[in-house]
Amino acid sequence: xxSRIALAGASLFWLGCGVASEAPKVDLxxxxxxxxxxxxxTNLGYRVELSGARVAVADLVxxxxxxxxxxxxxxxxxxxxxxTAHAHPGHSQGGEVTGELPGGFVIDWANEGDRSLGTxxxxxxxxxxxxxxxxxxxxxxxxxxxxxxxxxxxxxxxxAIKGQDTVNFTVVIDSPEGRELIGVPFEAEITASSTGTIxxxxxxxxxxxxxxxxxxxxxxxxxxDLDGNVVIETDVAAVEDAYNEIRRKLxxxxxxRFVYTE
Amino acid sequence: xxxxxxxxxxxxxxxxxxxxxxxxxxxxTIYGEEFVEEGISADExxxxxxxxxxxxxxTVDRVEIAxxxxxxxxxxxxxxxTNGSGQQLSQQDVAAGEYTDTSYTISRxxxxxxxxxxxxxxxxxxxxxxxxxxxxxxxTTVVEASAPGTFQxxxxxxxxxxxxxxxxxxxxxxxxxxxxxxxxxxxxxWEELSAxxxxxxxxxxxxxxxxxxxxxxxxxxxxxVDGEGHCDVEGQV
Numbered sequence: 001x002x003s004r005i006a007l008a009g010a011s012l013f014w015l016g017c018g019v020a021s022e023a024p025k026v027d028l029x030x031x032x033x034x035x036x037x038x039x040x041x042t043n044l045g046y047r048v049e050l051s052g053a054r055v056a057v058a059d060l061v062x063x064x065x066x067x068x069x070x071x072x073x074x075x076x077x078x079x080x081x082x083x084t085a086h087a088h089p090g091h092s093q094g095g096e097v098t099g100e101l102p103g104g105f106v107i108d109w110a111n112e113g114d115r116s117l118g119t120x121x122x123x124x125x126x127x128x129x130x131x132x133x134x135x136x137x138x139x140x141x142x143x144x145x146x147x148x149x150x151x152x153x154x155x156x157x158x159x160a161i162k163g164q165d166t167v168n169f170t171v172v173i174d175s176p177e178g179r180e181l182i183g184v185p186f187e188a189e190i191t192a193s194s195t196g197t198i199x200x201x202x203x204x205x206x207x208x209x210x211x212x213x214x215x216x217x218x219x220x221x222x223x224x225d226l227d228g229n230v231v232i233e234t235d236v237a238a239v240e241d242a243y244n245e246i247r248r249k250l251x252x253x254x255x256x257r258f259v260y261t262e
Numbered sequence: 263x264x265x266x267x268x269x270x271x272x273x274x275x276x277x278x279x280x281x282x283x284x285x286x287x288x289x290x291t292i293y294g295e296e297f298v299e300e301g302i303s304a305d306e307x308x309x310x311x312x313x314x315x316x317x318x319x320x321t322v323d324r325v326e327i328a329x330x331x332x333x334x335x336x337x338x339x340x341x342x343x344t345n346g347s348g349q350q351l352s353q354q355d356v357a358a359g360e361y362t363d364t365s366y367t368i369s370r371x372x373x374x375x376x377x378x379x380x381x382x383x384x385x386x387x388x389x390x391x392x393x394x395x396x397x398x399x400x401x402t403t404v405v406e407a408s409a410p411g412t413f414q415x416x417x418x419x420x421x422x423x424x425x426x427x428x429x430x431x432x433x434x435x436x437x438x439x440x441x442x443x444x445x446x447x448x449x450x451x452w453e454e455l456s457a458x459x460x461x462x463x464x465x466x467x468x469x470x471x472x473x474x475x476x477x478x479x480x481x482x483x484x485x486x487v488d489g490e491g492h493c494d495v496e497g498q499v
Contacts, residue, residue, distance in 0.1 A: 176429050179429060179464075251466070252467045
């Protein structure tokens with residue numbers, strides 16, 4: 001697929017006095033940032049350690065702030081580069097797309113720290129957020145039919161320990177096809193001379209609200225056969241509430257972040 | 263025609279396309295489509311419930327179009343059959359031209375109706391007072407001296423039963439509301455909705471944890487223009 005940003009060479013960036021010049025854009029490496037998957041404690045007192053945190057994602061885009069005076073300037077350039085998504089009701093956190101890393105990825109945040117996802121192209125500007133699509137594991141992405149992630153969006157595995165109890169858990173999440181996750185934090189000043197990297201982080205523990213992906217999940221209570229293993233997946237009545245809670249959290253911007261490092 | 267008052271008609275012509283021509287007539291209507299007037303069939307829903315509305319009263323305010331603001335519109339029950347024409351909110355003389363940059367507010371929606379499936383009937387009567395501003399609407403209203411132009415506020419009632427606030431193609435479900443009838447008396451009250459979690463529904467980034475807040479949020483997606491035209495949305499105006 002030809003990158004929409006590739007069209008930038010033919011675009012103009014309008015300066016305040018009406019003089020036009022070429023829109024400055026930079027290529028920045030996007031890497032997996034594993035800082036957010038260190039062991040953490042849930043609100044129910046479980047210490048959770050993740051052994052796997054695989055999520056299928058696609059089409060990362062980066063957005064600048066929605067302030068009117070900023071948009072007025074940027075829109076002239078960015079409209080030429082990337083079509084602005086219309087804000088359907090509910091889609092009001094998108095900002096203006098002025099950067100992207102297209103393509104599909106399966107990322108294991110627990111085991112692939114610093115893996116390069118590729119080179120993103122961004123117009124210089126004050127970035128505030130990013131969006132991406134939650135997809136599913138396919139052979140095209142290297143996920144074979146025997147892989148438990150095949151056909152699913154996320155496979156999260158680990159251990160939850162509380163007192164003398166240890167539960168090994170597996171969570172399999174399915175998001176609707178094309179489910180876009182909008183408004184992921186990405187605070188960065190990108191200039192024409194920027195040469196750093198963009199880290200893509202899964203934050204199992206939301207550092208702002210201190211709310212974890214497994215808040216309110218009582219792992220021991222879910223282990224009804226007391227074998228020390230719990231599988232949380234869709235369409236299983238015994239774990240339905242837990243599944244819905246975890247899926248809802250994984251599908252919010254609270255548990256992802258992009259971090260720019262010069 | 264319902265009562266309306268024209269609070270402000272700009273003396274300045276704000277749209278070049280509307281300047282210098284003859285006068286024409288601009289009609290503002292509201293229409294709930296077949297879903298409101300005839301109901302949502304079990305085939306249209308994804309869980310086999312059929313939904314019909316006894317009343318669907320919408321309070322519209324601050325319709326901004328053609329350089330004027332129309333306020334004080336009486337609430338309209340859009341469940342009344344209109345054979346596709348919708349109901350008229352206002353009629354004004356304006357300069358002939360093409361008008362864009364339209365906006366309006368839905369300040370309240372009061373719905374009452376029932377849902378049926380397999381011989382089970384559940385009734386509901388909910389007051390959804392969540393003022394919502396719809397602006398930058400995707401439409402161009404053409405007013406000619408020889409032909410009136412119509413700006414239609416279109417209400418998409420099926421949105422009330424979406425399973426997702428953010429999906430591009432959400433499904434339509436009533437089962438969660440039916441399950442909220444905790445005393446099984448056949449009437450789904452607001453208190454029962456408030457006590458029921460949202461289950462598998464997808465609120466996106468919104469902090470919603472009960473069905474009352476869920477249906478309030480969905481009520482803020484009802485407004486469209488001229489059928490399928492979208493608008494930007496500002497809640498709680």
